[in-house]
Amino acid sequence: MKIDFKYANGLYTNDEYNKALEEVLASKKVLDSKSGEGNDYLGWLTLPEDYLASDELNRVLKAAEKIKGESDVLVVLGIGGSYLGAKSAIELLTPYFNDGMEILFVGNSMSSSYIYEVYNRVKDKDISLNIISKSGSTTETSVATRLFLNLLVQKYGDKAYDRVYATTDLNKGILHDLCLKRGIDMFEIRDDIGGRYSVLTAVGLLPMAVAGIDILAVLKGALEAQNDCKKNESLSLLYATFRYMMYKKGYEIEILSSFEPKMRGFIEWYKQLYAESEGKDHKGIFPTGAIFTTDLHSIGQMIQDGKRNIIETMVKINEPDNEVLVPEMEGNLDKLDFLKGMKISEINNKALIATALAHHDGGVPVATLELSKLDCSNYGYMVYFFMYACGLSAYSIGVNPFNQPGVESYKKNMFALLGKPGYEELAKEINKLLEEN
Ligand code: PA5
Secondary structure (H helix, E strand, O other): OEEEOHHHOOOOOHHHHHHHHHHHHHHHHHHHOOOOOOHHHOHHHHHHHHHHOOOHHHHHHHHHHHHHHHOOEEEEEOOHHHOHHHHHHHHHHOOOOOOOOEEEEEOOOOOHHHHHHHHHHHOOOOEEEEEEOOOOOOHHHHHHHHHHHHHHHHHHHHHHHHHEEEEEOOOOOHHHHHHHHHOOEEEEOOOOOOHHHOOOOHHHHHHHHHOOOOHHHHHHHHHHHHHHOOOOOOHHHHHHHHHHHHHHOOOOEEEEEEOOHHHHHHHHHHHHHHHHHHOOOOOOOEEEEEEOOHHHHOOHHHHHHOOOOEEEEEEEEEEOOOOOEOOOOHHHOOOOHHHOOOEHHHHHHHHHHHHHHHHHHOOOOEEEEEEEEOOHHHHHHHHHHHHHHHHHHHHHHOOOOOOOOOHHHHHHHHHHHHOOOOOHHHHHHHHHHHHHO
């Protein structure tokens, strides 16, 4: 991976950069010495190294082989950090259209329409389940778990639980207790690793392995980043410095953009990582994303010409998975002969340069991350790169990167509205408020 700030030239001064660098280096000390807030959630710092040496890695590989051998479809149940990582890897590292093992994600919304369709799509196939929840009690995941466990029991009777794999806390929780009762195989989400930092555990690795992804290569790529991040001027630190400097200058939004639609899931993973880590105490850069050139025909206008509070991080992929050339048309009726014989990836690359130049001209500071190609090693590297930068960035703006107190507010209201025991008082308050309005 390479990082480049040439499309941000002139939009900051050396003094601003040096000041930000100094502060981010101070945050690096806090992160590496584990002396900051949330320091009991730093298990991910050495995770690539730890997981490569763990016994669980072999269990994950074995379970993946068993699932592939006996099922047509793996249903993965989880939400937030318990599904976005696996989904991002599968989208990024497997073909767009795939006739092999189907992997479906559910338990990540309360859409009865979606759940109904997934259920009906899989009910007559051979199914395995991977239930992923650190707390073991997240409502979206738990509701879907009931439904799909019942389906498996209906289909396979006593043998149903041999097809179920849970990734959760190994010492406590409702899911943990259920697994013990039913003899369900469990994989660990360590106490010291929060959901959004867990993609390099069984949370991400089991679904990835079932999808045929080389998880050893993913971990080795992440290990390379882990080693690089020890350095003072690692790519991750330079990126964190760029976004922190821009944040201090008043930029409020970061767009992670790519010219490869396979990056869509990765952008969703990045959004969750940065939003839940930084968005506290009325602080933080709002993380969002775009796939170009598609989105140049929708939000492009706003990026180019709207309120000047946006920075952009553009992921450039040098080598596509496959190449297509622009063919000939007899008589040049579409007037496209100037592109005849050109690689579509070359056109895409020119579009990237054109966009970066235009956005820079429009006052958007653009950082470019360059990858040789979308492969397992680069994926692992990117994951660690973004997690480490997120820790640095959050400490620099002065928030705890590893909690998410804001997420509880909607949950409390929902439990009260649904009549969950223990929420009676809040239910009264809410109902009164709703009546008054
Ligand atoms: O990053 C986080 O901690 C969250 O997004 C969680 O992953 C998400 O809320 C799901 O929680 P759980 O794994 O406990 O079901």
